[in-house]
Amino acid sequence: xxxxxxxxxxxxxxxxxxxxxxxxxxxxxxxxxxxxxxxxxxxxxxxxxxxxxxxxxxxxxxxxxxxxxxxxxxxxxxxxxxxxxxxxxxxxxxxxxxxxxxxxxxxxxxxxxxxxxxxxxxxxxxxxxxxxxxxxxxxxxxxxxxxxxxxxxxxxxxxxxxxxxxxxxxxxxxxxxxxxxxxxxxxxxxxxxxxxxxxxxxxxxxxxxxxxxxxxxxxxxxxxxxxxxxxxxxxxxxxxxxxxxxxxxxxxxxxxxxxxxxxxxxxxxxxxxxxxxxxxxxxxxxxxxxxxxxxxxxxxxxxxxxxxxxxxxxxxxxxxxxxxxxxxxxxxxxxxxxxxxxxxxxxxxxxxxxxxxxxxxxxx
Amino acid sequence: xxxxxxxxxxxxxxxxxxxxxxxxxxxxxxxxxxxxxxxxxxxxxxxxxxxxxxxxxxxxxxxxxxxxxxxxxxxxxxxxxxxxxxxxxxxxxxxxxxxxxxxxxxxxxxxxxxxxxxxxxxxxxxxxxxxxxxxxxxxxxxxxxxxxxxxxxxxxxxxxxxxxxxxxxxxxxxxxxxxxxxxxxxxxxxxxxxxxxxxxxxxxxxxxxxxxxxxxxxxxxxxxxxxxxxxxxxxxxxxxxxxxxxxxxxxxxxxxxxxxxxxxxxxxxxxxxxxxxxxxxxxxxxxxxxxxxxxxxxxxxxxxxxxxxxxxxxxxxxxxxxxxxxxxxxxxxxxxxxxxxxxxxxxxxxxxxxxxxxxxxxxx
Numbered sequence: 161x162x163x164x165x166x167x168x169x170x171x172x173x174x175x176x177x178x179x180x181x182x183x184x185x186x187x188x189x190x191x192x193x194x195x196x197x198x199x200x201x202x203x204x205x206x207x208x209x210x211x212x213x214x215x216x217x218x219x220x221x222x223x224x225x226x227x228x229x230x231x232x233x234x235x236x237x238x239x240x241x242x243x244x245x246x247x248x249x250x251x252x253x254x255x256x257x258x259x260x261x262x263x264x265x266x267x268x269x270x271x272x273x274x275x276x277x278x279x280x281x282x283x284x285x286x287x288x289x290x291x292x293x294x295x296x297x298x299x300x301x302x303x304x305x306x307x308x309x310x311x312x313x314x315x316x317x318x319x320x321x322x323x324x325x326x327x328x329x330x331x332x333x334x335x336x337x338x339x340x341x342x343x344x345x346x347x348x349x350x351x352x353x354x355x356x357x358x359x360x361x362x363x364x365x366x367x368x369x370x371x372x373x374x375x376x377x378x379x380x381x382x383x384x385x386x387x388x389x390x391x392x393x394x395x396x397x398x399x400x401x402x403x404x405x406x407x408x409x410x411x412x413x414x415x416x417x418x419x420x421x422x423x424x425x426x427x428x429x430x431x432x433x434x435x436x437x438x439x440x441x442x443x444x445x446x447x448x449x450x451x452x453x454x455x456x457x458x459x460x461x462x463x464x465x466x467x468x469x470x471x472x473x474x475x476x477x478x479x480x481x482x483x484x485x486x487x488x489x490x491x492x493x494x495x496x497x498x499x500x501x502x503x504x505x506x507x508x509x510x511x512x513x514x515x516x517x518x519x520x521x522x523x524x
Numbered sequence: 525x526x527x528x529x530x531x532x533x534x535x536x537x538x539x540x541x542x543x544x545x546x547x548x549x550x551x552x553x554x555x556x557x558x559x560x561x562x563x564x565x566x567x568x569x570x571x572x573x574x575x576x577x578x579x580x581x582x583x584x585x586x587x588x589x590x591x592x593x594x595x596x597x598x599x600x601x602x603x604x605x606x607x608x609x610x611x612x613x614x615x616x617x618x619x620x621x622x623x624x625x626x627x628x629x630x631x632x633x634x635x636x637x638x639x640x641x642x643x644x645x646x647x648x649x650x651x652x653x654x655x656x657x658x659x660x661x662x663x664x665x666x667x668x669x670x671x672x673x674x675x676x677x678x679x680x681x682x683x684x685x686x687x688x689x690x691x692x693x694x695x696x697x698x699x700x701x702x703x704x705x706x707x708x709x710x711x712x713x714x715x716x717x718x719x720x721x722x723x724x725x726x727x728x729x730x731x732x733x734x735x736x737x738x739x740x741x742x743x744x745x746x747x748x749x750x751x752x753x754x755x756x757x758x759x760x761x762x763x764x765x766x767x768x769x770x771x772x773x774x775x776x777x778x779x780x781x782x783x784x785x786x787x788x789x790x791x792x793x794x795x796x797x798x799x800x801x802x803x804x805x806x807x808x809x810x811x812x813x814x815x816x817x818x819x820x821x822x823x824x825x826x827x828x829x830x831x832x833x834x835x836x837x838x839x840x841x842x843x844x845x846x847x848x849x850x851x852x853x854x855x856x857x858x859x860x861x862x863x864x865x866x867x868x869x870x871x872x873x874x875x876x877x878x879x880x881x882x883x884x885x886x887x888x
Contacts, residue, residue, distance in 0.1 A: 341791060342710075342712075342789060344710065344789065346706075346708065348802075350804060389883075391755040391757050391879075392755070393755050393779050393785060395779055395784070395785045397783055409785050411706070411785050412777075413756070413757040413776075413777060415759055419761055421773050421775050423710075423787050423788075424787075427705060427706060427802075429804060430802045430803065430804055430807075431802070431806075431807075432706070438791075440714060442795075519755075519884060520883060520884040520885060521755070521757065521884060
């Protein structure tokens with residue numbers, strides 16, 4: 161039960177610093193940090209799994225899926241031997257696989273809590289996709305389970321590992337365009353039919369849980385504050401076959417303690433991917449703001465507007481995110497996006513839904 | 525009491541068509557339509573008065589001010605003889621001036637109702653700046669007074685006479701980017717201290733009455749619908765000397781009957797001038813959207829974004845607006861932005877204030 165990180169930490173090896181300079185392998189003879197990916201859907205197979213190749217510390221060592229053909233196909237593609245392929249039924253035996261340090265949960269939202277808790281009980285660290293769960297109670301149970309097991313829980317907020325977003329945070333919080341007054345954030349896409357995301361039993365909600373969470377999370381990370389009041393209005397055409405059980409658009413206003421306000425869009429019937437931080441002296445605009453690639457930033461200051469080029473990072477956002485958990489475990493530090501970060505979004509999202517349903521402002 | 529327009533109308537002269545082709549003078553020997561400008565502040569002297577020179581039908585024939593030096597200065601500059609210069613005390617004698625067809629009220633908001641009603645009682649048509657008044661009751665009284673006098677009442681919504689905005693309306697309502705799903709509209713500026721607009725007794729409110737009304741009016745004209753539900757959150761630092769009696773930021777959400785939602789910003793502590801109509805297939809973006817000049821439009825469709833150039837109009841928005849009332853009076857038609865248009869904004873603004881104050885959604 162004693163973590164390597166606690167041993168290393170007690171030895172005062174300063175591993176965090178060593179890892180920041182990319183010298184982990186020199187500092188430690190240990191093999192790379194092994195991930196089991198749970199759920200072989202589109203995001204896992206197209207975005208996460210291909211990006212292990214760009215990692216400094218993380219590698220893909222196991223796969224979990226309910227579909228034998230997927231295990232066969234991706235097992236072969238990524239060189240994962242049959243001993244490291246699991247079904248949901250055999251998932252708990254992952255405890256006995258010493259190559260697996262962490263489980264990355266990329267399942268439909270309603271399954272996040274169960275598999276996070278089972279992973280912690282199998283003595284593994286956990287990376288869980290956002291939204292971390294479909295309710296505040298689930299989120300709290302996940303945090304408690306990981307704490308009880310002495311394991312790290314990190315939520316897959318990839319934007320925090322992307323250089324344009326990192327720069328936007330630095331500029332916004334640093335007052336580059338004056339103190340922030342307003343944040344506008346828009347996220348949405350035209351949902352296709354026949355997806356788990358349109359089935360409330362699996363998704364826990366509609367556009368807000370899936371894509372509007374980017375608007376919310378951006379408003380929180382660009383301010384570094386927690387909202388104290390929320391108001392939301394929903395607009396869903398229940399005759400649209402896509403929206404029988406989940407919401408289409410749910411837009412919301414947030415008020416932060418310092419007086420910053422945020423105005424946020426969440427849509428399942430139109431394309432949006434942008435945010436803007438407006439300060440007293442100008443603005444920082446990102447469009448697209450949170451894509452997989454192709455971010456664009458413009459800054460307005462002193463009455464003129466100019467694009468801001470950001471040098472590409474050595475590791476992309478996916479690889480940097482995967483490495484971050486490995487780095488935290490090795491260094492004995494908490495992830496910058498721990499379970500508590502996911503829980504904060506869940507609490508605000510619950511308030512957004514309540515505001516829309518009860519047609520009133522909700523205090524947080 | 526019988527208007528020239530009603531005589532011309534009864535003769536079936538088709539003057540509207542004649543005027544549209546700029547042949548008013550050929551169709552009628554009548555002198556141009558004469559305006560008295562009431563209130564010689566910045567907007568009147570810098571934007572409105574200089575633009576009479578671009579009008580086809582309207583001319584400046586009288587001035588009303590409480591400041592004798594202004595009457596002297598602008599009277600000389602615009603060739604307005606002392607007989608056509610009025611103080612607020614002598615204003616009602618404008619009834620006896622046959623050169624004055626209409627009064628253009630450009631006073632602080634709280635004086636709009638009084639001078640509109642006095643102008644109607646002096647048997648003059650009225651152009652009144654927006655917001656038309658500081659309360660719904662005042663707006664209704666103004667409409668009633670003009671109707672009783674048989675006079676036209678038009679509100680100074682200049683954007684409706686500006687080609688980019690006209691094109692945006694046409695494209696949005698015509699489904700150029702698919703059916704509209706969302707409108708975002710942002711208007712604001714850094715208010716300077718010591719202005720009548722920061723004194724609630726004169727302004728009737730803060731950023732919403734002054735600049736947020738552009739976000740609201742745009743949401744209404746881009747959809748052609750009236751909102752049925754509103755929610756708003758205010759953020760005002762009462763320690764800021766500018767905001768002792770009026771609000772700083774008040775952002776609001778609108779829901780329209782067709783299901784369109786609007787997300788609107790109103791600010792007195794940051795600069796904003798933009799709107800975007802997002803449809804299922806793309807968006808129409810304007811930034812700046814409602815300036816005096818320098819509008820810029822971009823359209824995203826079929827996955828690519830391109831600027832859209834709009835040819836300059838022969839008459840700018842100010843001249844076209846001034847002419848419109850003259851054209852309506854001559855043709856016996858209602859202005860496209862009558863008193864009822866101003867009243868519609870007042871009703872929604874009252875609901876926005878109520879929502880922010882009572883922390884609940886307000887149905888309309």
